[in-house]
Amino acid sequence: MAAEVAVAADQAPVADDIIVARDVHKWFGDFHALRGVTTTVGRGEVVVVIGPSGSGKSTFIRTINRLEQHQRGDIIVDGVEMTDDVRNIDAIRREVGMVFQSFNLFPHLTVMRNITLAPMKVRKTPMDEAEASALELLERVGIPEQADKYPGELSGGQQQRVAIARALAMQPKIMLFDEPTSALDPEMIKEVLEVMKELAASHQMTIVAITHELGFAREVADRIVMFDEGQIVEDLPPAEFFNNPRHERVRRFLSQIL
C-alpha cells in the first residue's frame, strides 16, 4: 500500500492529489530558501518531513497555507492555485489546519473560546453547536476537563493538544504540523504523539508533519520526505527510507539525529 503511494509520488500529479507543488522557489532577501521543490501529496496520505534546520522544510509547509508566499512555481491545494487572490487564500486556510511548534494559543481566551472562535467567526457555526463539537474534540485529545481554563494554566503538552483541537474544529481536509513536539518536555511528547497517531490512523485527513520523532514516522507515515538546502533529497516509504536510502546525505543525517 505504502509502496504504491510512493510510486505515485514519482509520477505526474494525478487528479486525487490534494497538494501539488511544482518547482517552488522562495527567497528571503538574497537567501534562496526553497530551490525548486516539486512534490505531491495524495488525499488521506500521511507525509512526514524531516531535514536539518535551515533546510527549508518549515518554509515549504508554510507555503501550503500561504503563511509564506512563494515567488516562483505553482502550489495547488485542493484544486485551488495559491495566488495573491485573498478569496483563494481564505478558502484554502479554512481547509488547512496548522499546528505550530510554539502552540500559539490565544492567551486572552479560554480553551473553549480558542477552539470555537474560528468555527463561529469563519464558518458561522452557532455557539451551542460549536461548543458541543469543541467538547467532543477536547474529549478526543484527552482533556475535556480543561475547557474553561486559560492556556497559561495548562502544561505544554496540554496546550499543544488544545492547539490540535483548535485546528480540527474547522474540520480541515489537510493538517500541517510544524515541529509540534520540539518545544515540549520529554514526558509530554508522548501525549501529543498519541493524539497525532490517532489522527493519522483514522485516515480522515491528509497530514503533512515536520517532526524528528522517527518512531512516529516509522509507525504512521506513508512517506518520509527529507529536505536539505531548500530541496527534496529523498522521498521514500519509511521502511526503505531507514533501511535503504538512495542518498548518502540521508544516512549522514540519520546518524546525526539517532
Added chain:
Amino acid sequence: MATADTWQPAPSMPPPRTETGWIGWARANLFGNWLSGLVTVVTVPLILWAVWRMVSWVIGPADWTLIASRPQQFLIGLYPTEYAWRPLTGWLLVSILFGMAAAMWGGAARRIALGYGIITVLLGVLPYGLFHEGVVMPWWVRAFILGNLLTLALGYGLGSNPKTAKPRTFVLGGVGIYVLLLLILIGIPGMEEVAPRKWGGLMLNLILAVSGIFFAFPIGVLLALGRRSNLPVVKVLCVVFIEVFRGVPLITLLFMSQVLVPLALPANFPVDSVTRAAIVITLFSAAYTAENIRGGLQGLHPGQAEAARALGLPGWQVTMLIQLPQAIRNVIPAIVGQFIALFKDTSLVYIVGMLDILEMGRSIVQGNVQFADNARELFIFVAAVFWVFTYTMSFVSRRVERHLGVGQR
C-alpha cells in the same frame, strides 16, 4: 547514602528571622552598607521635620475660608447661578452609573462607589456656604446633592437586575447620560443657552478629561493600526500626525488651536474655544495613546497572528479579536498613565481663558483682598482634588490589570 527505601525529602524550614519582616526590610533597604546607613540617618529626620511643619500648618494657622465659602466656583466656575440646577441634574445622572458599576462588578467598583457616596454626603451636609459667600446654602441645592444617594441606589438596582445589568447597557447608558449631560449644560432648544465659555471649575476639568479619553482612545487605536498599515498613504499620514502632535508642546497646540482649528472647518462654523481646546487635548493624547498601543502590538509574538490567519480568520478579525485585545491589555499601565496626564493637562485651558478649578481659584485669590494670603491653601486644595481623581484612575487600572491577568503566564 540515601537508598530508594529510606530517602525522605528534607523538611521545609522558615527563612532566618533577620531576613524577613520589617527588620529584614530595614537592614536590606536602609542600612545595606555604611553609605546607605549614613543617607538614612541624615534624610529621615529631615523628611520628618518637613512633614511635621506642613502638617502643623495645615491643622493650625491655615485658613480654609476661601475653600469653604466658594464651593460653587470650584465646582462649576462662573456657570450662571440661576441655572445651577442643570449641572446638579447632570451630577444626579452620573451617579446612576457609579451605582450600576458597583452592583455589576463589585470589588473595586463598589469601593469607588462607596467613597463617592461618602463624599457626596459630606458635600450635602457640611456647614459651608455653597453657592453664595456668607449666605447659607439653599436647601434645594443640598436636596439635589443628597438626591445623588437616591440615583446611586437607582443605579445599584439597575445593576442588580439581570435584565439591565449588561456591560452593553452600561456603556450605551453611559454614553447616553454623557450626551444628555452636555445637552442640559448647553441648554436643549427651549432652554436658555449657556455657552461652554461660561463653564468652569472642576466640572470643566472633568468634561474635558472624559471627552478627551472617550475620543482619544479609539483615535489612538486607529492611528496605531494605520502606522502599521501596508498602505503607504495611510501609513505616512498616521506617522506625520503622530509625530506632529507628539513633537509640539500642548501649550503651543492650545495657542495654535485658536487659529488653526477654524481653518480646518467651514467658514463661520461655530466652534467655541472650549471645543477647540477639547479637540486639541484629545488629538494630543491620541498621538501618545497610538504609540503606546503600537508598542503593545509590536510586543506580540508573531505566531499569534499566524495562528489566527491559519485558521482562516480574515485580516480585520485577526486584528480586532486576537492582536488588539492582547496589545491593549499589555499596555494598560501606559495608557492609564497617559489618561492621568490628560486629566492633569486639562488645567492648561487657562491658556485660552477658561476658568478650570485651578485658574478659578487663582482668580479668586487675586481678585479678593481678603483671600490674598490664601494661595497656599488654594494650591493644597486643588492638588488634593486632582490627586483623588488620578489616584482613583490608577487604582482602577491596577485592579483591571490584575483581573485581566487571569491565566497569563
